[in-house]
Amino acid sequence: MKFTQFLKTKGASAAIFMGIFYAIAMLGIFLPGYSAVPGNIDKLPIAIVNQDAGEYGEKIAGQLQKNLPFKEIETDLTNKKALNELEHNDLALVVHIPKKFSENLQKGEVSSSIDFTINEAGAQTVSSTMKSVVTEINSQLSTQFSQQTAEGVLMNFNVPKEQAAQLAKKIETTYSGNVVTINEVPDGMNNNMLPMFLTMAGYTGAMIGAMQLVSAFRESRGKASKKRLFTYVQITALMISVVSSLVALGIAYLVNKPSGDLFLSLAGQQVLNYMVCFNFTAIVIFLMGDAGMILNLPILLIQTLANGSTITRDMMYLPYEWMSHISPMYYSVQAYFANLFGSISPSPYIWSMAAIGAGAMVINMAIVAFIHKPMPIESKEMKAETESVKNAAEITA
Numbered sequence: 001m002k003f004t005q006f007l008k009t010k011g012a013s014a015a016i017f018m019g020i021f022y023a024i025a026m027l028g029i030f031l032p033g034y035s036a037v038p039g040n041i042d043k044l045p046i047a048i049v050n051q052d053a054g055e056y057g058e059k060i061a062g063q064l065q066k067n068l069p070f071k072e073i074e075t076d077l078t079n080k081k082a083l084n085e086l087e088h089n090d091l092a093l094v095v096h097i098p099k100k101f102s103e104n105l106q107k108g109e110v111s112s113s114i115d116f117t118i119n120e121a122g123a124q125t126v127s128s129t130m131k132s133v134v135t136e137i138n139s140q141l142s143t144q145f146s147q148q149t150a151e152g153v154l155m156n157f158n159v160p161k162e163q164a165a166q167l168a169k170k171i172e173t174t175y176s177g178n179v180v181t182i183n184e185v186p187d188g189m190n191n192n193m194l195p196m197f198l199t200m201a202g203y204t205g206a207m208i209g210a211m212q213l214v215s216a217f218r219e220s221r222g223k224a225s226k227k228r229l230f231t232y233v234q235i236t237a238l239m240i241s242v243v244s245s246l247v248a249l250g251i252a253y254l255v256n257k258p259s260g261d262l263f264l265s266l267a268g269q270q271v272l273n274y275m276v277c278f279n280f281t282a283i284v285i286f287l288m289g290d291a292g293m294i295l296n297l298p299i300l301l302i303q304t305l306a307n308g309s310t311i312t313r314d315m316m317y318l319p320y321e322w323m324s325h326i327s328p329m330y331y332s333v334q335a336y337f338a339n340l341f342g343s344i345s346p347s348p349y350i351w352s353m354a355a356i357g358a359g360a361m362v363i364n365m366a367i368v369a370f371i372h373k374p375m376p377i378e379s380k381e382m383k384a385e386t387e388s389v390k391n392a393a394e395i396t397a
Helices: 003-007 010-034 055-067 079-087 101-107 124-144 147-156 161-174 194-219 226-255 260-306 318-326 328-340 347-370 380-396
Strands: 046-050 093-097 113-119 176-182
Touching (some): 046 055, 055 124, 079 093, 079 176, 093 124, 113 124, 124 176, 194 226, 226 260, 260 328
Antiparallel strands (some): 093 113
């Protein structure tokens, strides 16, 4: 056999195709997706809540609106509403200027500070970017409230020069930016990445499981009805989900040590995550057979960017944002963030994930019912007769 002939074999041809295909898929998906960082940082929504009755609060709020590199800046929210939206990651930063900011600043009181609130229980890029932004804001505000600048501002308010100089000296040493972090994530990348890793473990296992179990479904046709075999597939997947989830959580508790009170809710979500991902990835396998994996892997790669663990929906390019709305991984990651580190209920994300799983199962049932052709079921008598004829033929031979 010549080498050129070997290259034409099914296995060699498939290996060549897959090597080229996945090089294109991975680079074609990851590089454009990650180019959103820092390119789309300006799409992050923030809120400026100015409750100050004095001149300084209005001046600072106006300057921040003008100079901050964000296109969407909410200014008509109450502090309570803004913080609630921050909890749900609908905002990336809340800047709160308190009621007596100008008054305290002019008196030289230490309480003259602005609160910058950041939520750590979300996409890593957001929290790290917001911390850098807050550092820059505080630096600029400190410069703005230098003695010379403050004195000029005060004199514009018709404050006598000597009094203005005294007040400016107090202002120079009084202003401070108060950085508030809610839902703090423990130190270590293993903690930041835990929601994604738990989700990926379930998704990848479910995707491979879908290929194997649908293959078993096809091989068993004729030995039982399609309905019975489909039920067997789902029951087997459920058994695998329970065992694999316990193993995954065992490792997570060994390394990350989350609260023991969360074990049952985390276990339930991981089991649900597996079943939803199983039916989601089984759709193309039921349609295309093992060749469906060619499509399933790029879908998985897209979801690694669209799951919201690194960048938020606000920063995603449209194809990734569209995928996030139907992605089991997105809702799983967000539910884990809420459950492990947040102070909001993960229920909305859990229900969204369950809805995707239910929809995927209905699609799989329809594929099995209407696309897979029915096959005559081999009875025990026919099977015994076939075996006896086969045995007789072997003896004769």
